Amino acid sequence: MQLAIHRPIFICAVILCGVGCAGGVKQSSVASPAEARPAASSTRPSADMITREQIAANARQNAYDVVKSMHPNWLIQRAPGGKDVQPVIVFLDGTRYGAVERLSDIPASGISSIQHIDGPSATIRWGTGYGGGVLYVTSLNR
Numbered sequence: 001m002q003l004a005i006h007r008p009i010f011i012c013a014v015i016l017c018g019v020g021c022a023g024g025v026k027q028s029s030v031a032s033p034a035e036a037r038p039a040a041s042s043t044r045p046s047a048d049m050i051t052r053e054q055i056a057a058n059a060r061q062n063a064y065d066v067v068k069s070m071h072p073n074w075l076i077q078r079a080p081g082g083k084d085v086q087p088v089i090v091f092l093d094g095t096r097y098g099a100v101e102r103l104s105d106i107p108a109s110g111i112s113s114i115q116h117i118d119g120p121s122a123t124i125r126w127g128t129g130y131g132g133g134v135l136y137v138t139s140l141n142r
Contacts, residue, residue, distance in 0.1 A: 050114040052140075063111055063137055064103035074116045075100050078132045086119065086132035093142045100135065112138040 050070055060066045067074050077085045090097040092106065115136040122130035 048116045048118075052112050055108055055111055055114075058108070060108050062104045062108055063106040063114060064100065066108050066111070067100075067103060067114060067135065071116065074133070074135060078119050086129070088132045089122070089130055089134050091134055091136045093137070093139050097137070103135065103137070106137060106139075110139050110141065112140050112142065114138075 050066060054070065055066055058066055058069060060069060064075075075088060077087050088100045090100060090102050115138075117125070117134040117136060119131040119133045122134040126134070
């Protein structure tokens with residue numbers, strides 16, 4: 001009787017592992033910041049990416065000023081589902097850097113790109129605490 005109880009669980013585990021393994025699917029459910037960042041395209045402008053060329057043409061001193069002049073709505077804290085307001089989080093080269101105010105510490109001359117990731121997408125990628133979205137900054141030194 002005990003064998004019959006464990007057999008369905010074992011079969012489900014084998015089936016689930018077989019589907020994930022056969023498809024080459026990565027078992028981790030949360031993407032790292034580096035995996036979440038698509039490659040920047042300099043041939044066409046993107047609604048969620050500021051490229052190096054756009055930053056150079058903008059002639060601002062720091063990342064905060066670049067974002068404020070080009071996409072000020074990216075700096076606004078969001079309240080997903082009408083609940084508590086959550087801050088926009090900044091990542092710099094894959095490391096959590098802080099709130100949007102920290103963008104002013106990043107010189108514009110050292111930025112390769114700035115990507116905006118909305119709250120729902122950021123929450124799916126990194127988990128709770130990212131409902132306000134993410135600004136993912138990639139430096140030239142990376």
